[in-house]
Amino acid sequence: MTGPLWAVLPGGIDDPAAPSGGNTYDRRVLTGLAKTRDVHELALTGEWPHPSDASRARLRRVLADIPDSSTVLLDGLVACAAPDAVEAQADRLRLVVLVHLPLGDETGADATLSELEGRTVRAAAAVVATSAGAARRIEGLHGLRDGNVHVALPGVDAAPMTEPSDAGNRLLCVAAVTRRKAQDVLVEALRTVDDLDWDCVCAGALDRDPAFVQPLLAYEKVRFVGTRTGKALDETYAAADLLVLPSRAETYGMVVTEALARGIPVLATEVQGVPEAIGTAPDGSVPGGLVPPGDAEALAGALRRWLTDPGLRTDWRAAARERRDTLRGWDETTRRLSEVLEP
Structure with a gap:
């Protein structure tokens, strides 16, 4: 077994009524990681990625309670718009931020979100994206050196072949x-x-x-x-x-x-x-x-x-x-x- 891992996630990642690629990714990797290490999940309800002051305070308290020198995997939906919480613990914890989608790329997003995200990823010990294209996008947005954002492509489950129709319509x-x-x-x-x-x-x-x-x-x-x-x-x-x-x-x-x-x-x-x-x-x-x-x-x-x-x-x-x-x-x-x- 490797060392313990704390995972800070948005609340409701297992809600079947609200499926998303990010939720599926989080659940599948945490299930896999739990086979070789103790995983402590900390699910935070809140207005992510537009956190209120109360939501930011919850994140600060959660991170402050994690033991020194621990490795923490932060879902970017929670962390990227709350850089003050990340910056406050960056010297004490090993913080790894998983960015499913740069906040500024959400249609109609406020430019301020991208600025906040930049502070978060620059404070983190490591940043992970779900494709090489996304990694290069994050690096370009936030002034990170090429190759600084790691890539962990999503997996896929085996499935039966479908039978196509002649018309393909x-x-x-x-x-x-x-x-x-x-x-x-x-x-x-x-x-x-x-x-x-x-x-x-x-x-x-x-x-x-x-x-x-x-x-x-x-x-x-x-x-x-x-x-x-x-x-x-x-x-x-x-x-x-x-x-x-x-x-x-x-x-x-x-x-x-x-x-x-x-x-x-x-x-x-x-x-x-x-x-x-x-x-x-x-x-x-x-x-x-x-x-x-x-x-x-x-x-x-x-x-x-x-x-x-x-x-x-x-x-x-x-x-x-x-x-x-x-x-x-x-x-x-x-x-x-x-x-x-x-x-």
Whole structure:
């Protein structure tokens, strides 16, 4: 057994009604780390990443109570907007900050959040990101040297292959319906290909940004079905031919590898870690396509090609099947994070 670890997390990471890539990542790595060390989880309720004075005070108290020289893994959602708490304990504790998404990259974020995050990551003993693209982004945002931010890519569970339809017209988007995930761009693109036969399901929370969601529901050809997890999500993937992820910002995009684990090709935006998640098959072929973020015309063009070109569908599907065999599990993520945690 290695030394004990304290993990400071946002409250509710195990809430099945509020799934997210960050929550899944935290739970999977902490479960893995607990096999080789004592893990003490400290879940903090609060208005993260917009903490009130009371939430900041709670974080300060929690860190102050951890024994000297301990290693502490801080979820960036909790720590990045509360640099005073991190700075106060940086000389006494070994603080490792896990940044799932730079705070300034959340659509509509206040620039002040990025400034606060910069103080936090500069005070930490180590910073971890979930893709190389995200790591370089954090370094650039906050004046860190190249290579200073470590990378621990998310893993993915093995899953059964899906059976594609001949037409390939079953489209799926899995993401909370928010401005950053950009379902508005997807809807605009789909209106452009309204002359073609397709079905699109958007699975993801509908309560994060009601003002953003409401206009999208008016386009009845796209089915917004809300949050799906477990067996219901597995069945949703099994009924899909193409995953579409139109995000404006995405440090990795775990749904990308969830789709590829089932042999489903992916059409996504070329942002941060998404190209890493899509990856390539051993022969260099790409299991899908990438378009610029926020470009509905480019997304519509790629969808039209997918829907009308059987050869393209064959190529993307073959590459997805080959890429499936190269995906890594959560044990590799845990191993990489464990290396960073060791002093």
